[in-house]
Amino acid sequence: xxxxxxxxxxxxxxxxxxxxxxxxxxxxxxxxxxxxxxxxxxxxxxxxxxxxxxxxxxxxxxxxxxxxxxxxxxxxxxxxxxxxxxxxxxxxxxxxxxxxxxxxxxxxxxxxxxxxxxxxxxxxxxxxxxxxxxxxxxxxxxxxxxxxxxxxxxxxxxxxxxxxxxxxxxxxxxxxxxxxxxxxxxxxxxxxxxxxxxxxxxxxxx
Numbered sequence: 001x002x003x004x005x006x007x008x009x010x011x012x013x014x015x016x017x018x019x020x021x022x023x024x025x026x027x028x029x030x031x032x033x034x035x036x037x038x039x040x041x042x043x044x045x046x047x048x049x050x051x052x053x054x055x056x057x058x059x060x061x062x063x064x065x066x067x068x069x070x071x072x073x074x075x076x077x078x079x080x081x082x083x084x085x086x087x088x089x090x091x092x093x094x095x096x097x098x099x100x101x102x103x104x105x106x107x108x109x110x111x112x113x114x115x116x117x118x119x120x121x122x123x124x125x126x127x128x129x130x131x132x133x134x135x136x137x138x139x140x141x142x143x144x145x146x147x148x149x150x151x152x153x154x155x156x157x158x159x160x161x162x163x164x165x166x167x168x169x170x171x172x173x174x175x176x177x178x179x180x181x182x183x184x185x186x187x188x189x190x191x192x193x194x195x196x197x198x199x200x201x202x203x204x205x206x
Contacts, residue, residue: 026183051084052078053124053125054109055127070100104127152169159183159184
């Protein structure tokens with residue numbers, strides 16, 4: 001009886017040692033054997049493919065795509081066809097977080113941030129063109145300024161809500177220009193978000 005017990009214990013220890021050696025050979029990041037061994041034997045790398053396009057479907061080349069997996073930060077560059085591949089280098093053995101945060105940057109487009117399910121392996125990212133007013137038309141606005149007490153105050157006639165206060169007239173004009181640009185960009189972004197999908201942008205001269 002004692003021999004049987006000793007043989008059983010020795011067999012368990014031997015099996016555990018063999019499993020630990022194989023586990024370390026396949027996946028160096030795994031150090032412990034526990035009740036999740038079946039999951040750990042299925043360790044693998046994260047990989048997802050996708051495409052970056054404009055709102056009209058044209059591929060975006062040389063866009064920088066970065067993904068935060070929670071345990072690793074990985075990146076990729078889109079090709080001439082807009083296609084990219086995100087490949088992790090670390091083994092994933094534990095249950096991952098449910099969402100992956102992805103950030104996309106390109107010189108000619110607005111930065112885009114989105115969250116996709118971790119199990120999603122095909123990702124399509126649509127970028128909005130960066131709005132440059134100097135590229136569209138020479139836009140002019142009217143600033144009303146006045147000296148009141150120790151301050152210069154001013155606002156823009158055509159855009160409600162753009163008003164500033166500074167110590168000098170020169171600084172006030174600079175501040176009005178920056179605030180106006182920010183307000184126009186905010187209004188544009190808000191209008192595009194409200195439009196949803198299947199829209200077009202047209203220039204209208206008045």
